[in-house]
Amino acid sequence: MSWLPTLATETPEQGFELAIKLSRMAVKATQPDDAIRSELRAEYERDADSLTRASQVVATNFQTIAAANNYWS
Amino acid sequence: MSWLPTLATETPEQGFELAIKLSRMAVKATQPDDAIRSELRAEYERDADSLTRASQVVATNFQTIAAANNYWS
Amino acid sequence: MSWLPTLATETPEQGFELAIKLSRMAVKATQPDDAIRSELRAEYERDADSLTRASQVVATNFQTIAAANNYWS
Amino acid sequence: MSWLPTLATETPEQGFELAIKLSRMAVKATQPDDAIRSELRAEYERDADSLTRASQVVATNFQTIAAANNYWS
Amino acid sequence: MSWLPTLATETPEQGFELAIKLSRMAVKATQPDDAIRSELRAEYERDADSLTRASQVVATNFQTIAAANNYWS
Amino acid sequence: MSWLPTLATETPEQGFELAIKLSRMAVKATQPDDAIRSELRAEYERDADSLTRASQVVATNFQTIAAANNYWS
Known part of the structure; x- marks a missing residue:
């Protein structure tokens, strides 16, 4: 099954979670190794500018x- | 209750406040520890480039x- | 009274000034202390990359x- | 044959893959040498901020x- | 007279020039001193990343x- | 003749090439000296983050x- 079957979500909050998922999947596409990504995460989650960039x-x-x-209108 | 039930706000100013909230919630998703975020905040709130990035x-x-x-028209 | 009652402006130039105001208000939301912002400003206004980021x-x-x-059409 | 015959994809996931391809083709346009790009990749795939920038x-x-x-609607 | 009476231009090339002007006017709003901006320009016009940021x-x-x-259609 | 007579292209690939051209013309507007741009290019084409920024x-x-x-539809 696809990890991204649709962009539709029921609520804005679920949409925000999907946005986070997309952000991470792009990182994973460049660095597929889970162990390395975990290491890197340990670093950047304590760096304010890294967190802002992720945001x-x-x-x-x-x-x-x-x-x-359609902005869940 | 959801922290983001809707994107609709009554005024542009409330919309701006919601934009700030979204920015912070994305940081929180990566760094959920309140104490660490407070520490980081103490640093970056005195760094001009960090503030511009946040902006x-x-x-x-x-x-x-x-x-x-719809731009509150 | 709200600092952002509307996004409507009479002219493009006023719209540009409002865009500058929004940029500054987001900084102010993170660093509300006027004295600290003035200090930081003294630094970054002499740093080319900081100015580009602000732009x-x-x-x-x-x-x-x-x-x-509607692009003032 | 063109490497980019169309922006249309059948699914969001394929669209995401195309987005990754576009990102890499722009890098390739600036640095066409495959060997150099491989070297650089070895570096930046272990740098959290580089990965975030790529994302x-x-x-x-x-x-x-x-x-x-049309958002695959 | 306003420096930005309209966003309309006759051609895409003039539109591109206006985009450059907007970029510079935002810098000028933060650093109004012509002499300082000239100094800074001398630096960043020889820095590849600065030029990319400006772009x-x-x-x-x-x-x-x-x-x-309307994309000059 | 204008270097940018139109934004219309026949294919997405030509559109991508035009996007690259626009990116370079903005750099050229800030640094018009061909020799200097060539020097800078020699540097940043071996820097992963510079390439990502260009992308x-x-x-x-x-x-x-x-x-x-209209997305070449």
Whole structure:
């Protein structure tokens, strides 16, 4: 089964979670090794700028998801 | 109850506050520990570039919120 | 009274000024202390990359404002 | 045959893969040497911020692909 | 007279020039001193990443200008 | 003759090439000296983060070009 069968979600909160998932799947596409990603995560989750950069990616993906769901209007 | 039941807000100012909330919730998703986030905050709130980066995330989220509210027209 | 009662402006130039204001208000939300922001400003206003980053935030906010005003057509 | 005959994909997941491809083709346009790109990849795939930056590019390209496919609605 | 009376331009090339102008005016809003901006320019115009960042701002502003002109269709 | 007579292209691939061209023309507007740009290019084409940043600019410009061509639908 696809990890991304649809961009549709029932609620904005689920859409936000999907945006986070998209952000992580793009990282995984570049670095597929789970152990290495865990190591890196230990570092950047204690770096404010790294967290802000991650938040920027989520914001960009959330734009896409929100548009796909017609902003859950 | 959901922390994000809707993207609709009554006013642009409330929409801006929601954009700030989205930005922070994405950080929280990566770093859920409140104490660590507080420490990091103490650092980056005195770093001009960190503040600009944070402002960039808010701007991106505000685009989404503003579109969702049809720009409060 | 709200600092952001509307995204509508009479002219593109006023819209650009509003985009600058949004950029600054997001910084203020993270660092509310006026004295600290003034100090930081003294630094980053002499750093080319900091100025470019600030210009990026304004560009993002101007997209929102311009769309809200139907590009002043 | 073109490497980019269309932006249309059958599924969101294929669209995400196309977004990754676009991100890499832009890098290739600047650095066409396969050996050098492999070397660089070895570095940045172990750098959290580099991975986040790459994820940002994918997110931006995915916006385009998703819009092109009317969000696969 | 306003420095930004309209977002409309006759041609895409003029639109691109306007995007450059917007990028610079945002910098000027933060650093109004012409002499300091000239100094900074001397630095960053020899720094590849600085130039790329500047190009990013222009790209963002060009999105706005192009939309405002209905892509000169 | 204009270097940017239109945003219309016949194919997505040509649109991608135009996005690359826009990215470079913005750099050229800031640093018009061909020799200096060549030097800088020699550096950043061996820096993974520089290449990713360049890819980000292309992605942003490609959004504009793709929208201008109604996604070549």
